[in-house]
Amino acid sequence: MxxxxxxxxxxxxxxxxxxxxxxxxxxxxxxxxxxxxxxxxxxxxxxxxxxxxxxxxxxxxxxxxxxxxxxxxxxxxxxxxxxxxxxxxxxxxxxxxxxxxxxxxxxxxxxxxxxxxxxxxxxxAPIKSVDIKMTDDGITCKTSDVYPKPKISWTINGTPKIISPKDPQEDSRGLFSLTSTLPVQPVQDSLTYTCSISSEDSTQTYIASLTEEKTEIDLGQDITIPCPGSQGETGNFTLTFGSSTVLSYNSETPQPDRIQWNGIEVKVTSKGNIILHKLDSERHAGTYTCEKLTTQSRQLIQTSVQIRTASTVGIIIAVTVSIVVAITVAVIAYVIKKRRSKTSENNGQEGSGGTGHNGTPLDDRLQSEQLVEKRSGTWTD
The missing domain is CATH 2.60.40.10 (Immunoglobulins)
Structure with missing residues (x-):
């Protein structure tokens, strides 16, 4: 017991x-x-x-x-x-x-x-943001203060692009930063560069994209600046011109109908794109960037706007006229040269033909020359 x-x-x-x-x-x-x-x-x-x-x-x-x-x-x-x-x-x-x-x-x-x-x-330490921008070396994606170690992948217009990865850098706190640059492709219209940065265990992915657009208008025309995924999606939208903010709004709140900026009227359409009315100055030319920002993504569309002014049109016309004149002169010179060449060729054929037909044409010419010399008193037997 x-x-x-x-x-x-x-x-x-x-x-x-x-x-x-x-x-x-x-x-x-x-x-x-x-x-x-x-x-x-x-x-x-x-x-x-x-x-x-x-x-x-x-x-x-x-x-x-x-x-x-x-x-x-x-x-x-x-x-x-x-x-x-x-x-x-x-x-x-x-x-x-x-x-x-x-x-x-x-x-x-x-x-x-x-x-x-x-x-x-x-x-x-989750990925809170990713910065994507154009640099001298190409399109650069960067994030920092992440744990555990992040990884990155690239696409251009949805097609995967493989580049040599750089190892994330660890700081004294044990947090990682990652920078990756994708070389810029030959000039094409509407290229979209996308980088996806994921956590090591793939439980989080942050997507950043940059789309390049180009457009040219005449002085006084309207222009529509496209914004990424505007319709039916939540996020914060910001339109910038260089370092200046034109407008910003949240898609979950009422959008501003129209505002005045830099002497022109700016309007947000029902689809979320932005119209700039009657650009009347060369100061409105440049790069406009429309950004959409969410908790897990950053999307940018950069639109390069060129404005044709009266002086620009005059220069274009003058250059065009000069080109046309130069081409016309070149064509005329070429035609004249061809005709002279053909005439010389025909004369050569006549000369060689006289000595091949019993010498008759050549004898007639010699007799004519002797007659002329006789009349002038310079000819002797």
Missing amino acids: NQLIRTVTLLWSLALTTGDDTVTCLYSQECVLPCKSDYREIIHWQKLERQTTVNVHSFYSGTDQLKYQNEAYRGRTSMFSDQVSKGNMSLILKEVRTQDRGRYKCYTAISSANKEAFVSVKVK
Whole structure:
């Protein structure tokens, strides 16, 4: 009987262990590591490293006990002290770092028993934005402050393009930045360059695209600036001219009917495109960029606008007339040259023909020359 009691007591004193919970914490944010237990007298949170155990937070005697807390967690941990008596032993971890990832143990105990629960912590710094722009080297995509390591892919008008990837750069915080440049293709109309940047585990993808358009109008004409995916899609839209903002609006709110900008009227159509009315100055020529921004994408359409003024038209006409005159002169010169060449060729044929027909034409010419010399008194037998 005594042996049975001792066996039961031993089994009771053994630690009760549960399976791991998995928690994904966002970089620099606050994160809760869950733990529930009926053993409320002693609570220790520890991080399990390969060679050692790190003290993260302790709670006993009704209060936090941080004398032996690891320096890396100083000022970043707390518990729901008012809920410990109800069995909530969860740890609050603040200002999450990439180094916080790993396996944690929640140890709870009373005088006669203890319990262990484990939490696997993953850390993510999601892709918040991607910058895409034209550079001297080509189309460049860039993102920063990402964890874990990101990866990138490119397409042109939907066709995949393979380029030599550059390794992401890691900073002192353990965050990654990535820059990739795609060489510009030969000049074509409406090329769309798209870069897709994904997290290492492919749970998030951010897409950025840049489309190039060109148009030419006469002074005083209207022009429609296209915007990406305008109709029926949510997002923030911004039209810029160089570094100047023309207008911006959110597709979920009423769109501005029309505004005045730089001396002209600007109107947003029902399809979300933007009309610039009566561009009456060369100062309106340049590159207009319409951008659509969402939480997971950035789309840009850059429209290069050229305006033909009266002086421009005059120059075009003058150059055209000069070209026509030059071509006409060249054609006339060519025709004259061909005719002279043909005449010379015919004369040559006549000369060679006289000596081949019993010499008659040649004799007649010689007799004519002798007669002329005789009459002038210069001829002798």
